[in-house]
Amino acid sequence: MSLVRLYARVMGLLGADKRLAVFLAAANVALAVAAFVEPLLMGRIIDKLTHLNKDSDAFATLLPLVAAWVGFGLFTIAAGVAIALHADRLAHRNRLSAMANYFEHVLELPLAFHSSNHSGRVLKAMLEGTNGMSWLWLGFFRDHFVAIVSLGVLLPLTLFVNWQLGGILVVLVLVFTVLTTLVIRRTETLQGKVEAYQSGLAEHASDALGNVAVIQSFTRAKAEKDAMHGIIRNLLAAQIPVLSWWALANVATRASATLTMTAIFITGIVLHQHGMASVGEVVAFMSLATMLVSRLDQVACCINGLFQQMPKIAEFFEILDTAPAVHDRANARQVARFEGEVSFDNVGFSYTPRRKAVEEVSFTARAGETVALVGTTGSGKSTTLGLLHRAFDPDHGAIRIDGIDIRDIGLSSLRHNIGVVFQEPMLFARSIRENLQVGRPDATDAEMLDALDRAQATEFMDRQLDGLDTVIGERGRSLSGGERQRLSIARALLKNPPVLILDEATSALDATTERKLQGALEAVMEGRTTFVIAHRLATIRNADRILVFHEGRIVESGSFDALVAQNGRFADLARAQFMAGAHEADEALPLAA
DSSP states (O other): OOHHHHHHHHHHTTGGGHHHHHHHHHHHHHHHHHHHHHHHHHHHHHHHHHTOOTTSOHHHHHHHHHHHHHHHHHHHHHHHHHHHHHHHHHHHHHHHHHHHHHHHHHHHSOHHHHHHSOHHHHHHHHHHHHHHHHHHHHHIIIIIHHHHHIIIIIGGGHHHHOHHHHHHHHHHHHHHHHHHHHHHHHHHHHHHHHHHHHHHHHHHHHHHHHTHHHHHHTTOHHHHHHHHHHHHHHHHHHHHHHHHHHHHHHHHHHHHHHHHHHHHHHHHHHHHHTTSSOHHHHHHHHHHHHHHHHHHHHHHHHHHHHHHHHHHHHHHHHHHTOOOSSOOOTTOBOOSOOOOOEEEEEEEEOSBTTBOSEEEEEEEEOTTOEEEEEESTTSSHHHHHHHHTTSSOOSEEEEEETTEEGGGBOHHHHHHTEEEEOSSOOOOSSBHHHHHHTTOTTOOHHHHHHHHHHTTOHHHHHTOTTGGGOBOOGGGTTSOHHHHHHHHHHHHHHHOOSEEEEESTTTTSOHHHHHHHHHHHHHHHTTSEEEEEOSBHHHHTTOSEEEEEETTEEEEEEOHHHHHHHTSHHHHHHHHHOOSSGGGGGTTOBOOO
């Protein structure tokens, strides 16, 4: 996307503030005109003064011009204050609005996007992109637009006042334009590299801070510090040439401005001596030159800042333009609560064209039935259940709940009816209460405590000094792995969905706690359709049906005992996970998941 198109798109985000933007643009035009007229009036006043006779009434003669000059000066002050005040409010209001829209959009993007994009980069794009747009809006309405009007529209009018002196100012602007174009061409590619290193810096820092425990445990602090310094060195190596070019352009612009002022002064004296320019015109053009040099500085800052901000804004729009792979169809149905019958009809899905994640998956789970999915790592179990709650949509085939294609059901309605307990607890750095309210925002304290009790979490809750208001830290780090998982289970129980997915939900629990929790889970499973990705045999022994996955396909299906009797792949998996001895059938030994 070119700078002009990107600039136009940023300005197009001001739709809600369109009237205010038009007002500010008009005020900028008026301000530019007033600032242009002021020095011309001063020149007229000086010419009048130089031609006054001793007997003339200077006050009466000069009063209209002085009044006009003062009036334009006061208007310039008032317009500047009004523009600065409203431009600041417009920029901050729209920055927060753009940030909110971006945040909402990112939350709707599929898990595949988040798997391939580091959270540090996504966060950086939001913060730096919106800050860049705020800078652009604020600068445009407070400085840049008035400078553009002054240089692009009013500057040519100086040729009608005095073409010789006006020509010098036009030459100054042309020199500035050539220098700026040269610098932009020299630094455009370099600035892209700078932004890439900036993103790498954000990703590395976020990654390290999110894994402090690992860094400390493996004494990786020095290695991480060295890696960070390496990124910084590369960033500086790319950034310094860009800064050098813009510094050179700044020096050249200032030198041109100084030479222009000198040229106007000398040319003005010569013209005055030949009767081709009055003293007032020379003074007026000196003032105009001073003003235009100031405007050129503003434009230079604008272009320099724009050039640095645009890669950040482009990255913001790149993510904002990422279309969610999963979205509501037109007239999607809203279902208050499912009965719970789930059917997969020849479902296929692949993350990449080279390999199918699941292929020709077909089965039906009756309402209230418990179905376990087992198989080796990468066999398609988690992908299958991800398709059920529309983490992504199948490439072909259909998934139906109560006979309705889930793509015809509103996403919020579908996911409201499905509870998921992930293998990773995925807790927020908030209080226990707020983490539980994710399951049901209107839950009472009594209901939360009941859910915690059913998830075998009462014991660790009793140790929390602030009870439900205890803040558990980033990703629940103040809790043990088993405590985090029990809290995650309680969150799903509180939701009370008709369809429940347990994605290795007890993998972080010790055998004793798991046995306690298993009874609670079985009670909760009763009356609702439950899918279990099994990690231990205790989780699936009582399942109504077990689906055995291999390379994305269902290769066996049946009850626990029936599958063992078949002496097929499931029996091999079970045999590989059991130690000798009949009592191990009750010990919840690991089964590959």
